[in-house]
Amino acid sequence: xxxxxxxxxxxxxxxxxxxxxxxxxxxxxxxxxxxxxxxxxxxxxxxxxxxxxxxxxxxxxxxxxxxxxxxxxxxxxxxxxxxxxxxxxxxxxxxxxxxxxxxxxxxxxxxxxxxxxxxxxxxxxxxxxxxxxxxxxxxxxxxxxxxxxxxxxxxxxxxxxxxxxxxxxxxxxxxxxxxxxxxxxxxxxxxxxxxxxxxxxxxxxxxxxxxxxxxxxxxxxxxxxxxxxxxxxxxxxxxxxxxxxxxxxxxxxxxxxxxxxxxxxxxxxxxxxxxxx
Ligand SMILES: [Zn+2]
Ligand SMILES: [Zn+2]
Numbered sequence: 001x002x003x004x005x006x007x008x009x010x011x012x013x014x015x016x017x018x019x020x021x022x023x024x025x026x027x028x029x030x031x032x033x034x035x036x037x038x039x040x041x042x043x044x045x046x047x048x049x050x051x052x053x054x055x056x057x058x059x060x061x062x063x064x065x066x067x068x069x070x071x072x073x074x075x076x077x078x079x080x081x082x083x084x085x086x087x088x089x090x091x092x093x094x095x096x097x098x099x100x101x102x103x104x105x106x107x108x109x110x111x112x113x114x115x116x117x118x119x120x121x122x123x124x125x126x127x128x129x130x131x132x133x134x135x136x137x138x139x140x141x142x143x144x145x146x147x148x149x150x151x152x153x154x155x156x157x158x159x160x161x162x163x164x165x166x167x168x169x170x171x172x173x174x175x176x177x178x179x180x181x182x183x184x185x186x187x188x189x190x191x192x193x194x195x196x197x198x199x200x201x202x203x204x205x206x207x208x209x210x211x212x213x214x215x216x217x218x219x220x221x222x223x224x225x226x227x228x229x230x231x232x233x234x235x236x237x238x239x240x241x242x243x244x245x246x247x248x249x250x251x252x253x254x255x256x257x258x259x260x261x262x263x264x265x266x267x268x269x270x271x272x273x274x275x276x277x
Contacts, residue, residue: 007265007272010040011258012098012122013174013216013248018045018077020059020066022252026080030088030095032254040094041257042122042246043081047074048102049110052132057102071117074099078118098122100174103164104129111169122246124214125170127160127178136175141182150187153179154194158202165205172212172245175219175228184224192230199233203240212245213237215268217260227264234267244268 015022016029024032026043033041048057049069059066060073067073081097088095099120101111115123128134130153133144145153157179164170175181176199183191206213216228229237234244247268249259265272 008039009037009258009261009265010042010094010246011038011249011251011261012042012044012096012246013100013124013214013218013250014041014043014257015045015100015250015252016043016077016080018060018062018073018080019252020061021046024254026084028254029251029257030084030093032257034088034091034093036258038093038258038261040096042096042098043077044098044100044122044124044248045074045077046102047099047111047114048128049107050102050104050129050132053104053129053134057129057134071114074114074118096121098124100124100126101170102126102128103160103167103170104132105160105163108167108169111167115169123169123171124174124248125164125167125172125211126174127157127164130156130160135183136178136181138182141186145183145186150183150190150194153183153187154198158195158198161202162205165202165209165211168209170211172214173206174214174248175216175250176213177229177233178216180224180228180230181219181222195229195233200236200240203237203242206237207241212243214246214248215244215264216248216250217264218248218250218256220260221256227260227267231267244270247271 016026050057085095103125134140135144219228251257
């Protein structure tokens with residue numbers, strides 16, 4: 001029987017307050033992770049730099065002030081995580097520096113430059129915008145969805161995921177069916193099966209490119225009964241040979257670190273092969 005206390009659980013999707021929509025310092029998250037008995041965490045601050053989506057993108061918080069994203073600002077973030085890594089390693093917590101890039105077509109050159117400058121331990125690619133409007137922001141999703149039928153929205157979303165996968169930039173795709181976050185409210189239950197026939201070619205592409213899928217537990221905090229992605233998609237991913245890269249809470253506040261990981265670990269059993277009994 002799997003049990004969290006016996007596992008070296010790692011949370012690979014955490015937003016410290018460098019992300020403008022998050023609360024809690026890097027120290028706060030590290031202490032929360034230690035309190036919860038996690039062995040490892042990976043910070044994944046936002047790097048959303050779509051110049052055509054300034055409503056939701058392009059900012060980072062440094063010393064309590066929102067400033068435009070820049071390599072200098074990312075340097076401050078990377079230094080802070082490196083400091084925490086040194087500080088908490090003796091306490092038994094490994095601290096890694098990752099990034100969550102909001103992918104948009106045309107960002108490739110900039111992101112290559114970013115990754116050359118900062119050798120992130122874990123590079124998450126995420127689709128946050130369709131048609132340059134945020135699909136997963138509470139104040140913008142209606143603007144995004146009102147232009148699109150459910151089918152068109154799904155076609156466009158998965159088309160963007162395919163481009164992100166093909167870019168070769170990312171270790172994993174974040175919250176693969178995140179369109180359901182507010183889309184469930186907007187389009188209704190039909191959204192829960194809209195991946196059928198659309199996600200399979202994407203999964204084949206992911207397997208061919210060695211891009212993993214994360215199991216993101218934050219969907220439960222938004223009233224969904226399954227994670228991102230749903231079990232149906234997780235099973236399709238396994239059948240296609242896509243690996244589960246990590247568990248992620250997508251915490252935007254320290255209390256959410258490791259959220260629902262005891263259950264998530266039983267689904268992502270391949271991350272814990274040494275615990276097979
Ligand atoms: Zn995201
Ligand atoms: Zn995130």
